[in-house]
Amino acid sequence: MRIERLCIIGVGLIGGSLARALRANDAVGEVVGCSRSAEHLQQAVDLGVIDRYDTDPAQAVAGADLVLVAVPMGAMEAVFKQIRPHLAPDAVITDVGSAKGAVVDAAQKAFGGVPANLVPGHPIAGTERSGVAASFAELFRQRRVILTPLAHTDAEAVERVRGLWETAGAEVVEMGVEHHDRVLAATSHLPHILAYATVDSLARLHEHDEIFQYAAGGFRDFTRIAGSDPVMWRDICLANREAILEMIAHFQVDLTALTEAIQARDGERLVEIFSRAKRARDEHAPR
Amino acid sequence: MRIERLCIIGVGLIGGSLARALRANDAVGEVVGCSRSAEHLQQAVDLGVIDRYDTDPAQAVAGADLVLVAVPMGAMEAVFKQIRPHLAPDAVITDVGSAKGAVVDAAQKAFGGVPANLVPGHPIAGTERSGVAASFAELFRQRRVILTPLAHTDAEAVERVRGLWETAGAEVVEMGVEHHDRVLAATSHLPHILAYATVDSLARLHEHDEIFQYAAGGFRDFTRIAGSDPVMWRDICLANREAILEMIAHFQVDLTALTEAIQARDGERLVEIFSRAKRARDEHAPR
Ligand SMILES: NC(=O)c1ccc[n+]([C@@H]2O[C@H](COP(=O)([O-])OP(=O)(O)OC[C@H]3O[C@@H](n4cnc5c(N)ncnc54)[C@H](OP(=O)(O)O)[C@@H]3O)[C@@H](O)[C@H]2O)c1
Ligand SMILES: NC(=O)c1ccc[n+]([C@@H]2O[C@H](COP(=O)([O-])OP(=O)(O)OC[C@H]3O[C@@H](n4cnc5c(N)ncnc54)[C@H](OP(=O)(O)O)[C@@H]3O)[C@@H](O)[C@H]2O)c1
DSSP states (O other), X not given: OOEEEXXXXXXXXXXXXXXXXXXXXXXXXEEEEEOSOHHHHHHHHHTTSOSEEOSSHHHHHTTOSEEEEOSOGGGHHHHHHHHGGGSOTTOEEEEOOSOHHHHHHHHHHHHTSOOTTEEOEEXXXXXXXXXXXXXXXXXXXXXXEEEOOOTTSOHHHHHHHHHHHHHTTOEEEEOOHHHHHHHHIIIIIHHHHHHHHHHHHHHTSTTHHHHHHTOOXXXXXXXXXXXXXXXXXXXXXXXXXXXXHHHHHHHXXXXXXXXXXXXXXXXXXXXXXXHHHHHXXXXXXXX | OOEEEEEEESOSHHHHHXXXXXXXXXXXXXXXXXXXXXXXXXXXXXXXXXXXXXXXXXXXXXTOSEEEEOSOGGGHHHHXXXXXXXXXXXXXXXXXXXXXXXXXXXXXHHXXXXXXXXXXXXXXXXXXXXXXXXXXXXXXXXXXXXEOOOTTSOXXXXXXXXXXXXXXXXXXXXXXXHHHHHHHIIIIIHHHHHXXXXXXXXXXXXXXXXXXXXXXXXXXXHHGGGGSOHHXXXXXXXXXXXXHHHHHHHHHHHHHHHHHHHHTTOHHHHHHHHHHHHHHHHHHSOO
């Protein structure tokens, strides 16, 4: 697995980390970066994450054999449109967007049909930090990456993208676009929304300063993800809207049941619910 | 600060950890343990956490100058009743219950009035594990302990209990009973209930096995507290029912607003909510 020229559009946490991982494994010749801000890109050069940059996506993709699009979901369509006329004919394109239906839609609109050499992908890895300064080569090690190729996606392109992530230490799996969006709405998007809502709710209490002061470890862990980037999460909420709304509704049923058990002082029911949840959690997330 | 004979009723995570901390600091002569199960207590002896034990609370408190009650909230009243006739007249009693109004009520009922030498307390420390095997001496180091003495509580008793926790490395603060219960409902009880409801909700999805498989770091942190003891959390929900219901209702307002913004595809509003939450979180929980 060797890439001659990799173009990364969006050299932030995810794009920067993949560049670092590939370089650390000597799997790439030249890395060309691209984003809106020359300052951010210069920082990426200074950090040794990319070799050179161009703020014009059209210029940046010229001659690249692999193009990684790692911008916020809301910028995908515009980026696809900008790079379209300048892509090398055999260039493989992949992305890292947290919702796949929306990326497929964006490609549909920008290219007038999803190109066979576009492989939608999503690394299940990240932190609540963003920007190239937060990137590190080990981010994807032993983490999963989900690829959601379509029926007509080129098998060789899929293999190339698979190799990319495996080089970075990840385990690659494939699933359907809709299935991906549902699984991620449950395991990532819902928890983020609940963490944001919790912190926002407590911040509205008049004794909020004191409240955060007495927040212990459990609370810190629970709300860490509310430190994530607001724009990225706006984009995810809009991009995976239906699946997210479905998961919130599903969650509301359980929260209401729990609330009613507390209201009714139904201790037996509370133990039942808590035990079932504890079992599910312990089974799937060993200490 | 030296205790001649400390009696710990409930030698689990909290009671065991305090015993370990006091012994490590050579602050205690003899430690007598008490709970329902002789097997658990023998384990505590084997681990060097207590010197000896009695499964009869009445026997266990005999001659103790300090009694620490560290049983689940639901067992408090019964324990108070059992020890009442056998307490040394100058013995100081304290507890570690996660809700203080309920402990005060339990004492009221058991003693026919809250004794002046009973100091209600609550260490803001813990893990999702329980039992004496999970206890460790450093649990309270640099953590806060809240004492909620009443107007007639003996000042010397408060000082003794303060010394106990300070010896274990904690910072001790005082606040009113109701205020404590409200602050803890917000920072601890609400997050636990949401984590339990989230895990339970996802476990009900038909693709639950797969869903948990793709759960990444953020999800693990978010749901770690759903591994906590179901009986302890039933007791807390019943003991702090009003404040908890109030916090759930308060949270529901914010979750509904967020859901409506997603429904309406209101990106501006989403960024506003997420940014406010991120600000609150970053301000209070530095990385
Ligand atoms: N963070 C996670 O946990 C995580 C996990 C999996 C997938 N993802 C997905 O990965 C993608 C990137 O996330 P990230 O965490 O790496 O974010 P990030 O650290 O904020 O990086 C985003 C990058 O995109 C650039 N950018 C933003 N708007 C752009 C535009 N209109 N045109 C060109 N470049 C633009 C930014 O640079 P400039 O400001 O210089 O433009 C920045 O380099 C998102 O689609 C997200 O859904 C994130
Ligand atoms: N864990 C936390 O994060 C945390 C934090 C702050 C405060 N607290 C409070 O601390 C208290 C104890 O919690 P923990 O985490 O230490 O629980 P734990 O590890 O389960 O310990 C509870 C202990 O109480 C004993 N016990 C249970 N029922 C009893 C009864 N009816 N009579 C006598 N002993 C009984 C148990 O032993 P047997 O099974 O042998 O009876 C066990 O030793 C609770 O009130 C809780 O609200 C917990």
